[in-house]
Amino acid sequence: MRFSTATPMVAIMVEMTLIDAVTTALAWELDHDPRVVVLGEDVGVNGGVFRATAGLQARFGADRVQDTPLAEGMIAGVAIGMAAQGMIPVPEIQFMGFIYPTVDQLISHAGRLRNRTRGRMSCPMVLRAPFGGGIHAPEHHSESTEALFAHMPGIRVVIPSSPARAYGLLLAAIRDPDPVVFLEPKRIYRLNKQNVEDNGKALPLDVCYTLRQGSDITIVTWGAMTFETLKAADQLAKSNISCEVIDLATISPIDYETILESVEKTGRLVIVHEAARSCGVGAEVAAIVAEKGLYDLKAPIRRVTGYDVVMPLFRREMDYMPSVSKIADAVRETLED
Amino acid sequence: METIADFEIQYSQFLDPAGKPSADIPELARDTGKLIDMYRHMVQTRVFDTKAINLQRTGKLGTYASCLGHEATHVGLAAAMQKDDVLAPSYREYGAMLYRGVRMSEILLYWGGDERGSDFEGPKHDFPFCVPIATQCLHAAGAAMAFQLRGEARCAVSVNGDGGTSEGAFYEAMNIAGARKLPVVFAVVNNKWAISVPIELQTASKTLAQKAVAAGIPGIQVDGNDVIAVRHWVERALARARNGEGPTLVEAVTYRLSDHTTADDASRYRKKAEVEAAWKLEPLIRLRQYLADIGAWNEKKEKALLQEVAANVDAEVQRYLNMPKQPIEAMFDYMYRDLPEFLEEQRDHAIQYGDSDGGHHG
Numbered sequence: 001m002r003f004s005t006a007t008p009m010v011a012i013m014v015e016m017t018l019i020d021a022v023t024t025a026l027a028w029e030l031d032h033d034p035r036v037v038v039l040g041e042d043v044g045v046n047g048g049v050f051r052a053t054a055g056l057q058a059r060f061g062a063d064r065v066q067d068t069p070l071a072e073g074m075i076a077g078v079a080i081g082m083a084a085q086g087m088i089p090v091p092e093i094q095f096m097g098f099i100y101p102t103v104d105q106l107i108s109h110a111g112r113l114r115n116r117t118r119g120r121m122s123c124p125m126v127l128r129a130p131f132g133g134g135i136h137a138p139e140h141h142s143e144s145t146e147a148l149f150a151h152m153p154g155i156r157v158v159i160p161s162s163p164a165r166a167y168g169l170l171l172a173a174i175r176d177p178d179p180v181v182f183l184e185p186k187r188i189y190r191l192n193k194q195n196v197e198d199n200g201k202a203l204p205l206d207v208c209y210t211l212r213q214g215s216d217i218t219i220v221t222w223g224a225m226t227f228e229t230l231k232a233a234d235q236l237a238k239s240n241i242s243c244e245v246i247d248l249a250t251i252s253p254i255d256y257e258t259i260l261e262s263v264e265k266t267g268r269l270v271i272v273h274e275a276a277r278s279c280g281v282g283a284e285v286a287a288i289v290a291e292k293g294l295y296d297l298k299a300p301i302r303r304v305t306g307y308d309v310v311m312p313l314f315r316r317e318m319d320y321m322p323s324v325s326k327i328a329d330a331v332r333e334t335l336e337d
Numbered sequence: 338m339e340t341i342a343d344f345e346i347q348y349s350q351f352l353d354p355a356g357k358p359s360a361d362i363p364e365l366a367r368d369t370g371k372l373i374d375m376y377r378h379m380v381q382t383r384v385f386d387t388k389a390i391n392l393q394r395t396g397k398l399g400t401y402a403s404c405l406g407h408e409a410t411h412v413g414l415a416a417a418m419q420k421d422d423v424l425a426p427s428y429r430e431y432g433a434m435l436y437r438g439v440r441m442s443e444i445l446l447y448w449g450g451d452e453r454g455s456d457f458e459g460p461k462h463d464f465p466f467c468v469p470i471a472t473q474c475l476h477a478a479g480a481a482m483a484f485q486l487r488g489e490a491r492c493a494v495s496v497n498g499d500g501g502t503s504e505g506a507f508y509e510a511m512n513i514a515g516a517r518k519l520p521v522v523f524a525v526v527n528n529k530w531a532i533s534v535p536i537e538l539q540t541a542s543k544t545l546a547q548k549a550v551a552a553g554i555p556g557i558q559v560d561g562n563d564v565i566a567v568r569h570w571v572e573r574a575l576a577r578a579r580n581g582e583g584p585t586l587v588e589a590v591t592y593r594l595s596d597h598t599t600a601d602d603a604s605r606y607r608k609k610a611e612v613e614a615a616w617k618l619e620p621l622i623r624l625r626q627y628l629a630d631i632g633a634w635n636e637k638k639e640k641a642l643l644q645e646v647a648a649n650v651d652a653e654v655q656r657y658l659n660m661p662k663q664p665i666e667a668m669f670d671y672m673y674r675d676l677p678e679f680l681e682e683q684r685d686h687a688i689q690y691g692d693s694d695g696g697h698h699g
Contacts, residue, residue, distance in 0.1 A: 037486065063486055068513065069509075069512055069513050069516055071505075071509040071512070071513075073475070073505060073506060073509060074475055074478075074506070074509035074510065074512070074513055076475075077472060077474075077475025077476060077478070077479060077506060077509070077510070078475050078476075078478050078479035078482055078510075078513060079479060080475070080476055080479060081425075081464075081475060081476035081477060081478060081479020081480045081481075081482070081483070081493075082479040082480070082482050082483045083479075084464065084476065084479070084480065085423065085462065085479070085480045085483040085484070086483060086487075087482075087483045087486065089479075101505075104469060104472060104506075105472060105475070108468075108469045108472060109469075109472060109476070113465075114671050114672070114673070114674070115452065115668075115671040115672050116452055116455050116465055117452075117455045117456055117465050117671075118452050118453055118455070118456040118667075118671050119456070119671050120455070120456045120457065120461060120465075121464075121465070122674065153672060154672050154673065177673075177674040178673045178674060206677055206678070253677040253678075253679045253680070254679065256679065257678075
């Protein structure tokens with residue numbers, strides 16, 4: 001991990017992974033906003049179990065980058081208390097599998113505080129957690145349960161899928177005046193590197209990012225599945241099938257316009273996500289296209305998702321998840337319909 | 338074997354139920370003005386509470402959780418706080434909230450089904466009512482973290498009940514507060530009943546104050562019907578917290594003289610004799626007696642006070658009753674600072690149907 005030692009006005013391009021981008025964005029905000037506090041289990045001296053906060057405590061001190069006792073509900077609860085009293089806490093939950101004790105605090109307080117006080121109080125905080133499968137992790141370390149959070153009114157859910165988007169979207173999430181659950185696809189934490197300018201420029205929330213233009217079919221996906229999907233799109237391109245690939249990025253609220261415009265153009269839609277199918281975010285995307293874009297569709301919508309089972313332990317985890325061939329087949333079938 | 342840890346829990350009372358000093362009266366109680374101020378707020382709270390129940394019974398208020406019997410605990414802890422401190426109450430601490438400047442009409446609005454009841458005119462930084470039990474203990478701890486980080490000489494006070502001490506959030510909050518020496522006081526209102534579950538079924542702990550021991554912080558039990566004891570010990574705890582010495586748990590032992598809420602009927606699970614015995618310990622009589630004994634109170638003053646607080650309550654009830662409903666779109670307009678686009682459509686829809694179905698725009 002490298003930090004910019006250049007003068008602030010000179011933004012330099014740094015080649016970085018997705019997790020480097022998370023660290024770099026946290027450092028930028030810690031450096032530029034004294035209200036920002038990073039807290040969580042092992043985020044301080046140890047720099048996080050995935051190293052997302054590596055070097056931050058040494059640079060900003062133990063007050064700004066705090067190791068907490070081990071209680072996730074507590075981490076969320078004190079973050080809400082801090083946020084309501086003028087700080088911008090960025091708590092880390094070590095793995096999504098341990099995020100569930102935070103649910104009470106998020107649904108009962110974070111997402112409601114502004115509303116229930118008619119704007120007297122607000123809750124600017126970003127709860128970060130790594131999520132998703134594919135890294136041969138132990139039990140409870142591989143699930144994708146973003147839909148739980150997308151169902152909470154008042155909570156934004158954001159998932160980056162590249163170093164540049166991790167940097168820009170995390171900055172935006174921290175600067176957003178309302179609570180954000182920021183889920184980091186850990187399988188692609190170090191999958192590739194990208195040149196990212198550490199210039200403090202945020203990317204917009206609440207919009208999709210079109211990763212690849214195409215004309216035959218729209219594929220909506222997010223997180224680590226963008227990689228599988230882009231690979232499938234490459235493969236399909238060899239058969240002259242032109243896929244438009246859209247990264248949802250903000251899982252809630254969803255930017256329907258980009259999706260509807262794309263479906264209007266292509267007439268076909270496949271949705272790809274790691275999470276279990278039933279009541280997944282894909283169902284919401286399909287519903288909105290059915291409600292507002294049905295007459296643009298030339299074929300039924302297909303979903304390529306995890307199955308509605310307990311996520312298998314890692315010997316079989318890849319069989320649970322969408323794969324390049326599952327995605328490519330779903331595209332072909334949709335085109336044949 | 339050797340004993341490597343040991344603990345004692347102190348109990349404190351200054352005024353017995355008859356209003357006679359049972360210990361050396363502390364400094365604060367030598368200030369008659371302070372005692373009268375607290376007495377006035379306790380009476381105000383009692384009259385307000387009685388009126389709120391009447392409003393519910395006559396269909397002018399939704400379900401309401403009475404604070405009957407808690408007046409000394411509420412007023413004592415609020416009187417111990419400074420204006421800049423932050424209160425994180427549960428849903429019953431009217432005596433404390435009113436003392437800190439929340440309006441009676443705001444409390445009525447809340448229980449009357451209107452979110453504006455939590456948009457306090459007075460203590461802008463106090464947390465709103467908290468219904469999910471003990472979750473507010475963590476907000477108080479978080480507020481204390483903010484004060485500590487900014488180097489502010491402010492404290493947070495959370496209030497939860499005996500049932501709340503069974504919740505994880507209560508322990509978690511005390512635990513981090515202890516580890517960080519946070520400027521926070523955990524007030525536990527032990528009113529003996531969590532709806533229908535008596536304290537004996539809630540815990541095997543002899544006191545709730547001793548639950549502080551595992552968090553490595555001091556805990557004390559006080560007579561929650563003795564406003565002097567509550568104020569004195571919460572003041573001590575706050576002074577300690579402000580001085581960087583960390584949190585304290587103050588257990589105030591009182592009794593829920595009312596049903597849990599207006600939707601509850603405590604006669605189903607509670608013996609009449611127990612409630613009658615508890616009435617003999619209630620907080621107003623002893624303070625009034627003490628004030629009379631030191632020559633600071635009499636029938637005439639009592640009568641004038643009752644007239645004054647009744648007028649205050651009536652004015653606030655009128656303010657509440659005269660408050661038109663919020664516009665329909667208010668349910669959308671405070672969800673986010675900036676309304677996301679997808680909600681605009683739902684907002685328009687709600688407005689359209691509210692009008693056509695006879696809803697009011699206020």
